[in-house]
Amino acid sequence: MPEITLRQLQYYVRVIEHGSVTAAAAACHISQAAVSMAISQLERSLETDLLIRSRSKRVAPTPAGREFAAHARAVLARVAEAEEAMTDHRDLMRGPLNIGFAQSISPRLMPVLAEHFTTRYPEVELGFREGAPSEIQDAVRDGHLDFALVYELQAAPDLTPVRLIDIHLHVMLPATHPLAGEPGIHLAQVIGEPAVLLDVPPTIERLTSIVSDLGLRMDVRWRSSNMETIRCMVARGLGYSLINSVPATGATFDGRTVVYLPVLDAVQGNALVGVLPSEHRPSRRVEEALEALRSA
CATH class of the missing domain: 1.10.10.10 (Winged helix-like DNA-binding domain superfamily/Winged helix DNA-binding domain)
Incomplete structure (x- = not known):
């Protein structure tokens, strides 16, 4: 030994x-x-x-x-958890907690966790990393991150997914689009128009597959790794986009407006998931973060 x-x-x-x-x-x-x-x-x-x-x-x-x-x-984290477990007060939760966010998810959930731990558990040393799904999942494997947040269809098979929030695919349109006032939309109604898609692998591949399953084909005219750039382009009438995480507002960076219509087609389901190392039991800090996310 x-x-x-x-x-x-x-x-x-x-x-x-x-x-x-x-x-x-x-x-x-x-x-x-x-x-x-x-x-x-x-x-x-x-x-x-x-x-x-x-x-x-x-x-x-x-x-x-x-x-x-x-x-x-993982060993050092478990030792820290054992020391923490000796206290009688959960409010004394402390120690490092490092979380990865897919770039399109971080605006929605990163502030939620920052507020939660700053308010309730200020002694938790909270760290964030934003990146492509493959990048942050590699960091989970290497032990640099406790877990990462991605879409279910992006989750690596060798990591353990924890389902957190159900989501629904939406079409993003300019507020001036003839269909902007509809309660929902079929993809065939906009498929002939240019598409403006998020260029963060494997987003385009996943969306193309969803559309192909409906017997349709997109004209991917524009690509950007910045969702706000996409919103501004759509607001100017340069095309439509497909989005999972819908912002609370349709206002864009340059003062224009977009709308989000739920897709009415029967498309493959998706969800926001936390991916954890398969061989490790989650710490109390991780469990607390996952519970906070479920309530977000």
């Missing part, structure tokens, strides 16, 4: 996070020699190299080191 200490795990995770032994030592307020010794002892115990050292003194994890880092973070 390898002799591994929590201190070694803490130093190793710090080295991975900071990219060098020197920076990790400074963050831990100890000597560089102490960190180097702990990492060397850890590698001997595991009988494998965890780090790739360079002449510039920068380090990067080996494939084995990358996998081990995820387990090390």
